[in-house]
Amino acid sequence: MSRNIPLSSSRRNFLRTSAAGSAFMLGMSANGALAALASASNPASADFVPNAFIRIGRDGGVTLVSKQPEIGQGIKTSLPMVIAEELEVEWKNVRIVQGDLDTALYGPQGAGGSTSTPTNYENFHRLGATARTMLVQAAANIWKVPAAECSASAGAVIHGPSKRRLGYGSLAETASKLPVPDAANVVLKDPSTFTLLGKRIGGVDNAAIIKGQPLFGIDVRLPGMLYAVYAKCPVFGGKPLSANLDAIKAMPGVKDAFIVEGTPNLNGLRPGVAIVATSTWAAIRARRALDVKWDEGEGSDHSWAGFSAQALAASKKPGTAVVRKDGDVPGALAGAAKVVEAAYSYPFISHASMEPQNCTAWFKPEDGSLELWAPTQNPGSGQALVTTTFGIPKEKIVLHIIRSGGGFGRRLSSDFIVEATAIARKVAAPVKLTWTREDDLQHDHFRPGGFHFLRGGVDAAGKPVAWHNHFVSFANRIEREGKSVLQPGSGGTLSADEFPGRWLANCQLEQTNLECRIPMGPWRAPGSCVFSWVFHSFIDELAHAAGRDPLAFRLDLLGDKDLVPATIERGLAYDVKRMRNVLQEVAQRAGWGKKRLPRGQGAGIAFHFSHRGYVAQVAEVTVSRDGKLKVDRVVVAADVGAQIVNLSGAENQVEGSVIDGLSTLMFPALDIEGGRIVQGNFHDYGLLRMPDAPTKIETHFIKTANPVTGLGEPALPPVAPAVCNAIFAATGKRVRQLPLSKTDLSWS
DSSP, X not given: OOOOHHHHHHHHHHHHHHHHHSSEEEEEOTTSOEEEEEEOOOTTOOOEEEETTEEEOTTOOEEEEEOSOOSSSSHHHHHHHHHHHHHTOOGGGEEEEEOOSOXXXXXXXXXXXXXXXXXXXXHHHHHHHHHHHHHHHHHHHHHTSOGGGEEEETXXXXXXXXXXXXXXXXXXXXXXXXXXXXXXXXXXXXXGGOSSTTSOOOOTTHHHHHHTOSOBGGGOOOTTOEEEEEEEOSSTTOEEXXXXXXXXXXXXXXXXXXXXXXXXXTTSOOOEEEEEESSHHHHHHHHHTOOEEEEOGGGGGOOHHHHHHHHHHHHTSOOSEEEEEESOHHHHHHTOSEEEEEEEEEOOBOOOOSSOOEEEEEEETXXXXXXXXXXXXXXXXXXXXXXXXXXXXXXXXXXXXXXXXXXXXXXXXXXXXXXXXXXHTTOSSOEEEEOOHHHHHHSSOBBOOEEEEEEEEEOTTSOEEEEEEEEEEEEEEEEETTEEEEEEOTTOOOOTTSTTTTTOSSEEEEEEEEEOOOOBOOOSSTTHHHHHHHHHHXXXXXXXXXXXOHHHHHHHHHOSOSEEOOOSTTOOOEEHHHHHHHHHHHHHHHXXXXXXXXXXXXXXXEEEEETTEEEEEEEEEEEOTTOOEEEEEEEEEEEOOSOOSOHHHHHHHHHHHHHHHHHHHHSOOOOEETTEEOOOSTTTSOOOOGGGSOSEEEEEEOOOSSOOOOOSSTTSTTHHHHHHHHHHHHHSOOOOBSSGGGSOOOOO
16 A cells, blocks of 8 residues: 655645745644744635644635644544534534644644643634634624624534524635734633534544555555664664675665664664665565674673562662651551551563554755654654754754554654664665564563562551652663763652652652663553552552551542642642542442452452543452453543543543553563563563453543543553452452462462
């Protein structure tokens, strides 16, 4: 299949030249504020292009630009829905196109941290409302009536007293000549009048996906394009010394093979050997014949067994950093009625997105320009890394944002983009770099592993009185401001405000980092994805030690304050009232405590505040006598603000989070031996299969008068502790090591 590349280029030219081709262009500046970018007129064009995101043709057709990367989270559908709601157009008449990287035109363009919706929601309302206001005024001018007598609906403006009607297409030329109203003063719709937001709307790419039409980075085709693979040292931090390049170049279909020196940055351009061929298969076949002599470097002594031993030794000493210290933890533990000690651990894991990393690059030496087609979550960072690595000026780099076949944080890194660029600079043609599945698993930017050594105490009344956690994780050595420092892996830093840090009078949090050469990066709900499992499992341990109902224990721990302020710089206040509400809602929906379950069946509860969202979950499980787990039901209550944008997409994100969280709890683990990742493909890197999926997932949203937030991450963290707490209720066995497959759940 071929990708219609000229469409992307023409869209870019249209958006850049439309300032001269219509009345004005309203865009979003780098800080997200609305700004008028240009004003002009062009009698030859009757289309209405009120801003960088909206185009209305003479036929009434509406084209909206989606600026954020689409990685399966549904943002290509949901954010244009916000514009369409305020614009008062029928969704069936809307066409969505993906915008290229252009932050001067669109504002920030990234997909990570569940930020796309909260960053753009209010502004997108104003984009649509501004255009609607102009269309209404255009109709009023034509009819010579006050604009207040007119209203917009379903792609038309109606004059109330006379019932006259003009479609948007017939108003386009007139509207394009009007002055731009102040976006801050346009009237937004009352949410009670929304006709699109909150409805179930299918993804705009669904039909193309079902038909197998080219959408993804791996589908890109260009005339005369060549294909590349890139072999890196299996040991992290290693580099090639020599290779049988002449023999590789002589193989059928191979156009070139060469060594790339790389850079010292583990998360940048890693050294390797590139093979360029006339097809991906020819390149892969040649790679199998590649014989490289590697300098394995300092990482060859890495092993998971060695890291585990180091962590255990570190746990017997004070942490290298005290993150939080309140009260007298040793004294409180000494006076506690009951003390619980536990050690929790979890491995490095890969993102394992369905589409392996890839990027198409076309370097044009005649003017030193570069064109990229990349399935990336962070196009601006990719562009910047190319600039710093190769010295190509930002203004000479065109980056087309292509739909990603999954991301989960992996495509926030840009190593595959600089690899493709390095290869393209030596090839007189566009070249597509494709990673193999083995590359994707073994050369990821991994979620860091971790070890938590915990002690907690409860008093005679069953209330928690002390909490101590020594967290041991991993860090890379980097150069910063002329100094060599250890940089913890993404999601591998324990915050002083991590729950229950602000809730207990006696609380001590410590951290020790183990230096390693393993590249690390954000993994869906960084930090929260594993901290939630540890903390809310251990809270459950304390509840059972106190002989108390786990729900009542948690509500008591949260306390009666409605808001707990942050205690660290750039920290977030914790809205306790919202969390209490979702806990009580999920308990009511799940029928918590209302039925007696036989041995082998159990229910568990957990909650977590993550990425601005408040989520609580109840999991119900059955564990057979021989230890086979079946998750029967997961009930989710979520508060992500005042408006669910696309109900179908929101439910999809919650259900996907539950399945992803359960999969990560049960199966994946990366073994490290001799500095190498042992696992290579899905036959030895387990992921959830359909028979292991929950029988039923129930999603309940609580609307509150709070800013709208994203849903890509908040629902994932509570899954693992809820399931593990349910396993304990069913079997009496605690799960303190991930993945779950390492724990014998059999009982008698």
